[in-house]
Amino acid sequence: MRIDLHTHSTASDGTDTPAELVRAAAAAGLDVLALTDHDTVGGYAEAEKALAELHASGAAAPVLVTGAELSCRIEGVGLHLLAYLFDPQEPELYRERELVRDDRVPRAQAMVARLREHDVPVTWERVAAIAGDGAVGRPHIAQALIEAGLVDSIAEAFTPEWIGPGGRAYVEKHELDPFEAIRLVKNAGGVTVFAHPAAVKRGTCVSESVIHDLAAAGLDGIEVDHMDHDEPTRARLRVLAAELGLLATGSSDYHGTRKTVRLGEYTTDPEVYREIVRRATGAAPVTTL
DSSP: OOEEEEEOOTTTTOSSOHHHHHHHHHHTTOSEEEEOOBTOOTTHHHHHHHHHHHHHHTOOOOEEEEEEEEEEEETTEEEEEEEESOOTTOHHHHHHHHHHHHHHHHHHHHHHHHHHHTTOOOOHHHHHHHHTTSOOOHHHHHHHHHHTTSOSSHHHHSSTTTTSTTOTTOOOOOOBOHHHHHHHHHHTTOEEEEOSTTOGGGSOOOOHHHHHHHHHTTOOEEEEEOTTSOHHHHHHHHHHHHHHTOEEEEOOOBOGGGSSOOTTSSOOOHHHHHHHHHHOOSOOOBOOO
16 A cells, blocks of 8 residues: 655645645555645545545545644744544634634735845735635745745745745744644544654754653654655654654655655555554545545
8 A cells, every 4th residue: 555644735835736636646556645734624625526536437546534734833843743534623623723824824924024125026916826725825935936036946945044934034823832732633533643853954843852742642653754854864763653652654745846755755554554544533534425
């Protein structure tokens, strides 16, 4: 089985629509695809419709795992928590996701305003157009910077020179406390995995002592095999997961053309996937409709 448990669509900051993502996963030969857009479940309906169309046509189709990547912060350090198979209508978690989403537009507008204070020719109208119906975020501002010829890549935009943490146009956002996020997801019947916990290229990472504390609070797993982890880092994280009794996952963190990584470039062991499904009580993987 080929299992990719971390992907994004245009419902947040990917470039593939949810339907295109499902079809691309089928074409890539994936058996399981998790849709984990940032702080939103807005892509679920379209993804499920595309899955039904594949089944109706007799084509091979992946199992769809519903999820979200939750924005969290602890001790001034941002981190992302992958939440799988939770009840999307559970009121408490729903309310917190909406608070994060509601902050996205004013935050992005504030970053554009800061760029314009530095005579950077990026407009809110263009950023909003790039985001379309998705949840606007920094990658959309980065794309506008690329179009303006000011940077060559998303990664170059995510630096202190531009919109990286501490950067001249960076604006903080509303984020969950990760311990509270774990509680909320569990209360909604979901399973939690710490996304790319040692991605130092993205900025400051939490210490391993924090991962110990999160594990004690009920964290289910850590994402080990990821494009932003080199081989020594993966080996260290795999040992840490074993020591703490955490599941070790792998996934592409696919964003379409915004990143070079391919769907299914990193995958999760089938036994780990089955354990995630076993633990979840809020929702079940979507196989047929």
